[in-house]
Amino acid sequence: MPFELLIPITVFIIIILVASLRVLREYERGIIFLLGRFWKVKGPGLILVIPIVQQMVKVDLRTRVLDVPQQDVISRDNVSVKVNAVIYYRVIDPEKSVIQVEDYSSATSQLAQTTLRSVLGQHELDEMLAEREKLNADIQRILDEQTAAWGIKVSNVELKHIDLDESMVRAIAKQAEAERGRRAKVIDAEGELQAAQRFMEAAEILSTQPQAIQLRFLTTLQGMSAERNSLLVLPLPIDLISGLMKKGEEKG
Structure with missing residues (x-):
């Protein structure tokens, strides 16, 4: 082959090779079609895609x-x-x-x-x-x-x-307020119920133990005396009066 023809052919081959080179990043893949039909998936790195005969579609794999x-x-x-x-x-x-x-x-x-x-x-x-x-x-x-x-x-x-x-926001706010009110009433009712149960238990104990009633009376007197009151009018237990009267009769 004459030297004059070798140079153009070599240049042409170099151009084809340069045009065929592709570099795909780590997150990229190349879908290669050979004469219109799917051939293979290539990449990442340096790949070769023959012009005209092959076509490449690049796909990004990142989220x-x-x-x-x-x-x-x-x-x-x-x-x-x-x-x-x-x-x-x-x-x-x-x-x-x-x-x-x-x-x-x-x-x-x-x-x-x-x-x-x-x-x-x-x-x-x-x-x-x-x-x-x-x-x-x-x-x-x-x-x-x-x-x-x-x-x-x-x-x-x-x-x-x-x-x-806005109308729905107001309706939801009103509903939430009503729900909070309902819960507050339920909590108050539960508190009243528990208090009533405790009072019943205390009444049962006091009814069976007269000494407990007198002790409770003295405790109440002590609490009232601690307050700043000028005058206290207190009921006197009947049991105490009866006891004093009996002692007086015995002495007499």
């Missing part, structure tokens, strides 16, 4: 954060609320994420919106406010099952805000 737009949800007890959420997901099967779905990011976002409305619509407002962890787990499980065919793994779902109308 992505999807902010689900605010959704209008009607709860099972017919309360309208606005809910938004955040979803964490990542690609675990690069081949499926390219071949099975056109745009896995957009598809996951749309599926998350419909799933959010569907799941929350099956619960009452009180459950939405009090059982967020359970709702998060339910939404995450459903999304994970449905996106598995796309090579997607939904690792976590978090409800961010549940916004209510």
Whole structure:
């Protein structure tokens, strides 16, 4: 082969080789198609992609954060609320994420919106406010099952805000106030019941032990004498009078 032809061929080969080289980072994979058909998954590192014959689609394997737009949800007890959420997901099967779905990011976002409305619509407002962890787990499980065919793994779902109308906020506040009042009345009633039971027990003891009545009388006198009163009018126990009268008759 003449030297004049060797130089252009060598330059052409070098250009082809340089154009064929690709560098994929640790978190990237390359889906290689050979004449339009899936061939293999390559990466990370330095790979070779033959121009024209082969095409490569790059896929990022890092966890992505999807902010689900605010959704209008009607709860099972017919309360309208606005809910938004955040979803964490990542690609675990690069081949499926390219071949099975056109745009896995957009598809996951749309599926998350419909799933959010569907799941929350099956619960009452009180459950939405009090059982967020359970709702998060339910939404995450459903999304994970449905996106598995796309090579997607939904690792976590978090409800961010549940916004209510002003009228509903006032109604909830009024309900909470009524609940606190009810609990206070129940506590007062339980206290009265316990006090009444103690009084009954004390009355039974005093009725069987006359000395206990006199001891209680003296204790009450001691407490009253400690107060700053100018005059005390006290009843005198009949038993004490009877005892004094008997002693006087004996002396007489």
